[in-house]
Amino acid sequence: MSHYYEENDLERFSEIGKHRPELFDYFMNYYQGVMAAGALTVREKALMALAVAHAVQCPYCIDAYTRAALSAGSNMEEMTEAMHVAAVIRGGATLIHGIQVHNTVEKITI
Amino acid sequence: MVPFARKLAQLGFPDLTAEAVNTLQVNLGWRCNQACRHCHLAAGPDRPEQMGQAAIDAVIDAVARWSIPVVDLTGGSPEINPHFEYLVQRLSQLDVHLLVRCNLTILLEPDHEHLPEFFRDHRVELVCSLPYFQKDPVDRLRGPGVFRKSLEALRRLNRLGYGREDSNLELHLMYNPAGAYLPPDQGPLEDRFQQELKKRYDIDFNRLYTLLNMPIGRFKEYLEKSSNYERYMGKLAAGFNPDIVSALMCRNLISVSWEGRLFDCDFNQALNLPLAAGLPQTIWDFDLPALSHRPINLGDHCYGCTAAAGSSCGGCLMKKG
Structure with a gap:
């Protein structure tokens, strides 16, 4: 790890679900629901x-x-x-x- | 990245095959008055490739003999080909729907200024390139001054009735991203284009088609030089949408090159990826029954047509509503 922020880390976001995956799933479901087209x-x-x-x-x-x-x-x-x-x-x-x-x-x- | 053919096989499509040939897409040559930075053919003013009279006549014969319902003329700028008007005149005498892919600026070039009326008189459907409703992205992608000239050409077409309600003169616009990202949803973007072009420039058109930039040709060079290639390909592969495989344009289309060779699509033509061995290879030996259910020659660029909502020369493949 040469820097605290690495560009490629963005694509590794799903690794956050490695531990307590159900919490990550809650987040992703919420995220996808919020960011989909709605009133906005x-x-x-x-x-x-x-x-x-x-x-x-x-x-x-x-x-x-x-x-x-x-x-x-x-x-x-x-x-x-x-x-x-x-x-x-x-x-x-x-x-x-x-x-x-x-x-x-x-x-x-x- | 899993090779595209293996990806299809994993999903139960061991061989992607055509289901018909409803469209003959004829590439009249790679010469163009523009040299767009995303062009998969690397077309431009200095390209010598042009379809000759013999191949043009063979196209007309094939369309007539096999009653192909749609002919799609593309390039380069197809209008630059010296036999272009002859081809349109002959095809318009057949019972065929004729479509021309026009870059708009060619309509302002000397010797081509009469083309809007020519198109109208032959009831040609136009699909015109306009990747955004603002100057900066258009001129960066297509060259300085292209946006202003494109608007002028659109105004001329509108004055003839193209794109106007109830005129039956169809004028569609083609959007593609100005860089290494995927196109937006076609429906909302069409609404914005309609609003913005009307409000800013009083320009009308019928439909907006979104087209993804294929990671080949000049666009691939850009991706590699800008260190975007791997991430872009990863995005295409990650966006693979099995639901639109059956709607891929290659399943209903054959592409003819300026030399008269046959390909599964214009992208395979750019890559010189011929039809499968054993099939007719040129317009002179075009055989509809042999070609209608042919196996399609695949490459990793095919991820470009299957990503997200899907992409084709007729816009996105995922039809909503």
Whole structure:
């Protein structure tokens, strides 16, 4: 193992089911049900997954959902907007904590 | 990766055989005014291969003699062949459904600008390449300026009634991925193409067909150079769908090369993988009973037609709804 993250490890995901396989099966059934077309299209779900992948900064997921989004007919415009959605929600989540700063300053200063 | 033929045998298809020859797909030559990066034939402007008059006449004779219902003209750019219009005129006099695979930009080239009217007058069904509704993926795949020219050609076809409702002039678009990934589901993508092309460019068409990029020819070179080959082949093999084996296009089609040789499909033609030994090998000795139930010559590229929803020159093989 030369790196913590190896590209080929993505294809080994099913090895997680080596121990307690029934738990992995629960996950996969849930995953497949969630990601199938429903009220949202497969393309929309792939874009949401791509945004989440950026938010949680998972290189496996970014690789997988870039491919999934393209395979679902998406394009660079849509994927870039998805990245920006992740960025602004993360940024907003940082900034909203600034209210705690205000509150604390309010509480302890004259 | 398990070899494709063994994979089929494991699933109980020891020999994949044809069930009929309903379509004669005629490759008029590998010359093309474009040099697309995914082309399985590595077609382009400098390719010399062109079907000659003798083979053209043999095609007409075979279609007439055996009453083949569908003739599918492809290339390269089939319109570049100097005998193209002669062939269309002769075939249109027969009771045959005639389909031309058009790259669109050829319709703007000098000496070919009259072709939209020619197609209309001979009631030709058109299957036109347009891999996306945005400029960047199209121009990267098919060459600079191709997207703009394709839109102009589509507008000309629309003005003649092609792709318009109730015109009976069929205009279909062909999507293929702009890289090493599989095509989307055909239905939702067709809806998007309809919406986007109408909204952005006021362009109409009838159906969208999705086609997977075959891991051969120029596309294979790209896969190897970009270190995508193994992963792409793995994806095709992992996506093998036994439910669409019976619908594979080679079971109902024969491909004729520019030399007049017969193949199970255009991809086998690109690989010079001939029909099984003992079968008629050229258009001059075309024999429908001998070819209708022939064993099909397989290779690992066949995983490209059996992956996921399946792929063919007529779009995905898994029909929904």
